[in-house]
Amino acid sequence: MDIDDQTIQFPHTAIPPVSSQTQFANWVGVSDDTVRGWVENRTLPTVKIGRQRFICLKTYLQEVEAGKTIFNSGDYK
Numbered sequence: 237m238d239i240d241d242q243t244i245q246f247p248h249t250a251i252p253p254v255s256s257q258t259q260f261a262n263w264v265g266v267s268d269d270t271v272r273g274w275v276e277n278r279t280l281p282t283v284k285i286g287r288q289r290f291i292c293l294k295t296y297l298q299e300v301e302a303g304k305t306i307f308n309s310g311d312y313k
Contacts, residue, residue, distance in 0.1 A: 251297070254283055254290040277309040 255263070260280075261271040271291075274280045280282035300308075 253294045260291040281312045
């Protein structure tokens, strides 16, 4: 997965292009285990940095802005 920008610009906030699984869990209000399952099932877009998988917020937010409301297992193989 290619990350072109350092941050995604919104009117009052700069969001980093990736998020740890724990940060994402806190942001969307679910448990770390839930997010870990989503990552393992490829339900969320991720990028591997070193030995860890991070949520690719850039892709996630682009999908949401484009109207995606349901994220299914295997969407991001």
